[in-house]
Amino acid sequence: MSATAKKSKYSPGVLSLLPIFYVTWSDTVLSPTEIKLIRKRIQDLTFLTFSDKRQLVKWLNPAKPPSAEDFKEWIKVIRKHAPEMEEDEKMDLSVLGLKIAQASTSGDKDEVWRAPRTRKALKEIEEALGIESEISKVLIQTKLQPESSTVEISNEGSFDPKTMQMILDGKHGELINRIKQLLRDPVFEHKIIRDKEEHRLRVLNQVKLLADQGISKFAFPEKYGGKGDVAKSIAAFEGLSFHDFSMLIKFGVQFGLFGGALYGLGTERHFEKYLEDMMKLNLPGCFAMTETGHGSNVRGLTTTATYNHDKKTIVIHSPDHDSGKEYIGNAMHSRMAAVFAQLMVNGENQGVHALLVPLRDRHHNLLQGIKVEDCGYKLGLNGVDNGRIWFDNVEIPKENLLNKYGDIDEDGHYISSIENPSKRFFTMLGALVAGRVSVGIGGNTGAKSALAIAIKYAIKRRQFAPKDGEQETLIMDYPSHQRRLIPKLAKTYALNFALHDLQDFYTKQYGTGEMREVETLAAGLKAYATWHATETIQECREACGGKGYLMENRIADIKGDTDIFTTFEGDNTVLMQLVAKALMSEFRDNFNDGGYMAIIRFLAGRFTTSITELNPITIRNTNAEHLLDEDFHRSAFDYRAQKLTITVGQRMRNYLKRRITPYQAYLRCQNHMQTMAEAYIEKIILEKFYQKIAETEDAACATTLTKLCQLYALDTMQKHKGWYLENDYVTGNKTKAIRRVVNKLVQELRPEVLSLVEAFNIPDELLGARIVT
């Protein structure tokens, strides 16, 4: 034996088989068949001594597998010899075994370990065991050359977050940031307050402070102390949405809903008397539209407002329990309510109108005939005092009718500038549009805040190391974590631009009377953005694990508070139906009216929408350049929106031809219509995103925004890949290629995530999450 051999506790024969044994045992379990096979082969090996065989067979006992010490020794031996070898040899278990055996013998005795038949015998064992050589090489290699620690991915983004922030904020950035600055003041500090009375009082005081700062004044004319800048009123709401949502909603109820009804539906006489007090919160008011029995179906409200010509008064009355107003924000603090009721003049119902009804006196005592009940605790927004209100023949002066679109003249006749009652109703409801735009933006801010917390946490938090003793991996570096958060981050960016564009569009159309298209977009984007928020916040909660469940890290509050966004200001499902009906009636005037009749008229008319012929080459094109191309995305989104519209139309025609009633036909297509509305909204979001990118001057920001937009586009297509495949718009190879490109985009965006959430510019005081501050 040579000097080397003395150092080894194993004979050359055992050594020759060590690499095979090592790989075979590497998962610590051998199947009976494997054991039987290897045992038999070992007995046949002539170059092994009896004691070699005994030793090796001992190692094949499943009841007593090689010990951890044995394993360590094997690795030591293998490692010692491997470095001297050529890369290729080292990667072959038989060659490796033989080299080790050779090294342990003196020169004159090593012939057998050089003999081709020895190698052949070993190779046969290897093959019989089904050890695939390429893979087993990797296995050996891994143990021999400890995998170098993963190179950490940098969190230095490729663009300037400040520049990106300006792009995100858009034209009202200055106001948004001024408000954020204001909210850093200690009076606004996040506090966990469990008692609703205490919480409500605090929020009330905070809203008063906001009013003192003049933030309440944007939507109202200068003549009455306002600032006459409706776009800024929405921007102010955006700024506030980065902080406590109870405060935001209380603010929105007072100045947006109550103030909006006052200004949007009232006239001079109301402005003179109430606007200033309303803006200063000296007159706390509420927006009493929803009833227990009627939420989505506002036209079906049952509260009555009956005109009495003799007394020139109007009597407000809740005929039953279910006609009580419910979920009314500010109900416990208000002195006045804008009540929506069926206006009865001379025994004739003129439809829903809004009227100012005093609720309490200056000492906060309820007035006669008013009953108010607290809605109690809710899943969130417990700083908002939601309540129920009933009216028992409450008499108010005729002047309290908010009479912009409908009035009662001196002779006691109902008059209106809008003859069509349906059109009148929807014009009055226009007051809700600003609310929907705002809620959409607020929801998206909720998603931003949650993503900022989850991503900042994920680039600090480590869990599981590639191997013992190495640094654990950042959870942001797990593909599963990236898939959770990065596509949602991209969609949040996408929605940011679409919502700002809607805000501009709203501002442009404001007061023109041409609001149908704005209303449709507001309905659709509100629904889409708030569903996205709910989903994203949930994902962020889970992505933060237990930390996400603790109130101190704010996600829990964001989640509870924004959950109702999918319901209030219009139930999302109902809103998506509105969008669908509007699309089918081509934005015609009364899509809300009956809805399905307008659609049938649409079907009765020319039905010329056609979609481009599909190009068989495009269908198959899996080229990355093509998949990332704006034209491809636009075409795919357009195709989906159009095709769905056509197929809904075809289905409905077929039902009608089969004499199915229009209402039933409409019901049968309801889910189809919902999908169609979604496709339309997704298409709009894509268009607005690309538009924004085209306007972006900063090259670095434009590059990252392009990746985000591509990710939004392809991730959305991937969600709908079943549909695209069904419709032969793409082949299976193409959808698989899309998946690969999505993964690639997610990877490429990984180093940008910190900068992307920094661009949301949420000060720590507002973010309010202990884990990341």
Place this chain on the structure above:
Amino acid sequence: MSATAKKSKYSPGVLSLLPIFYVTWSDTVLSPTEIKLIRKRIQDLTFLTFSDKRQLVKWLNPAKPPSAEDFKEWIKVIRKHAPEMEEDEKMDLSVLGLKIAQASTSGDKDEVWRAPRTRKALKEIEEALGIESEISKVLIQTKLQPESSTVEISNEGSFDPKTMQMILDGKHGELINRIKQLLRDPVFEHKIIRDKEEHRLRVLNQVKLLADQGISKFAFPEKYGGKGDVAKSIAAFEGLSFHDFSMLIKFGVQFGLFGGALYGLGTERHFEKYLEDMMKLNLPGCFAMTETGHGSNVRGLTTTATYNHDKKTIVIHSPDHDSGKEYIGNAMHSRMAAVFAQLMVNGENQGVHALLVPLRDRHHNLLQGIKVEDCGYKLGLNGVDNGRIWFDNVEIPKENLLNKYGDIDEDGHYISSIENPSKRFFTMLGALVAGRVSVGIGGNTGAKSALAIAIKYAIKRRQFAPKDGEQETLIMDYPSHQRRLIPKLAKTYALNFALHDLQDFYTKQYGTGEMREVETLAAGLKAYATWHATETIQECREACGGKGYLMENRIADIKGDTDIFTTFEGDNTVLMQLVAKALMSEFRDNFNDGGYMAIIRFLAGRFTTSITELNPITIRNTNAEHLLDEDFHRSAFDYRAQKLTITVGQRMRNYLKRRITPYQAYLRCQNHMQTMAEAYIEKIILEKFYQKIAETEDAACATTLTKLCQLYALDTMQKHKGWYLENDYVTGNKTKAIRRVVNKLVQELRPEVLSLVEAFNIPDELLGARIVT
């Protein structure tokens, strides 16, 4: 003019065009092109008088469209004449117009209205306007014969809910129902308690009452006062999960986790001393495993337990802030903790072991070296006292080591019956399996409760009528609402059976040491069921609108409380990775150990899994019988699970061949593996459901269960239709056919929904929702 004509305010010429005008104007908007066209045609009509033309042209002024009165008059006229006509004539706008015109003239003057050329001219107008005749007929018909009110769908199901309940409850129904009965006692009444101290105290007292009832004893041997029936301990958990989740979790922490560690990891000496007090809640304890720094990666815990042979003591120590135990339930009430720490014996780390560490004395004062901090408020479960615990060199007697699997002998040497440290670790962690089974069941009960509330509400709540004056539609009768709730109800049923089957399997394997497969299933079903719960509860919250947001209707609480189920007892994403690794290593022993190395060994071995050739006829078969067939469902689910396993294997091999390190290869396949694990779990659920149906004797229940199972199968396939299409398992026509069958199943199940939730048998006191009680 005849007598009839005198009654009409319109001339025969005008009347002849009325039906066309009515349809044209039915959506109140005419495009400029339409107006131009119709104007020109009217001028050309020789049978019209000058005043006819003037009248008709007047009605074409978009600035002043026909008034509501005009419209009403038109309908009156049309309606008057239509009933006398044949069905077919009535449906033709030109014929209808001419009939009306004829009726208004005396016999001698009506030739012109019978002349074919007159009819031809009218027909031309109709066609030029693009009015599609079939559809316009429907439009007319609808106005003429007011659509009869929709026939209400019955809520009388086709089966007996009591029988179904017994099938759902399974073999432990009696215990489950006894517990439900107990929980109806006023001491358990739902209360909204906002202050955590008050809430925790109430829950503590309630858990004590449950212990007094002996409900805590099932998992423990009779020798120590237990009942020795581990299956019932899980059934008890199920019974409790129909009520307040804070109480449930507090109960689970004390008896399941603390009790489980004590009994599962300890020996005689611990049982004698502590079991009885633990079961009676005289010894409140906690399960101190998770640390701030290490949650999912339990092996990486940094708390140390250092043996001192001289003193025969062990010193428990938290080296830094992040090694503090976190989220520990019962931390504020406990007198003792089962602490998981790295056991150091003679300077060598023997891995994670559990030790009993006293926290407080009998007067509830903290012992020396113990620091406890309240985790504060959470999104839910605020009746559970979660806290953080740090140990500053806390000395405990050696006997406090829970020494079932690892001990220190008299000579101060570490000894264990399980030599492999990795195997030992996972054996010890086996204590978590019962917890995972239980949490899965608890999550599914959360889904049941939310569905019971949402469905009972949806069959009471009406919104929007087909037309004015008619009864509004039940929201349960909207397809969008059905799609929201019914597939989720089906999946909840599916999970019920899969989870009970797992419970049986666990019970069977309990104590045999053969727990790998149970562990894999428990991990997968826990993750799948709790994700399903989160999704379902969210859907139910939204389906109840504002009512779902109010605490008084309980969904808010169910939502907040169960949200953490996706995180605790193993983060769902991590659990799904465990499942995937286990599948790839064919349930080999140490799939948890290193994980990806075992997979590579698997790849290095025989890779023989193969999937059946696809039959081209089956791929295209859209026959409903085939689509509803059990074999089709099983094959489809098997195919998906198998194919995903094969493709993950192929991808990983390719990475390895390209010399990508195993860890990196594993990371790259992580999302793919997650999908594979999901497919496997879905397949198991399907199998268990069909198995249950085969065992069901009651024919009516079996019929409905079959529909639910078919819906679960096809709805799941529909979710994955992109994948099935990509893999050419089905054609686009087939996925479309599946969608139709899904809709049909949903419709067929609509009348069963009330019975289906009644079969959950949740007493009103437990359901706790004001809207449905």
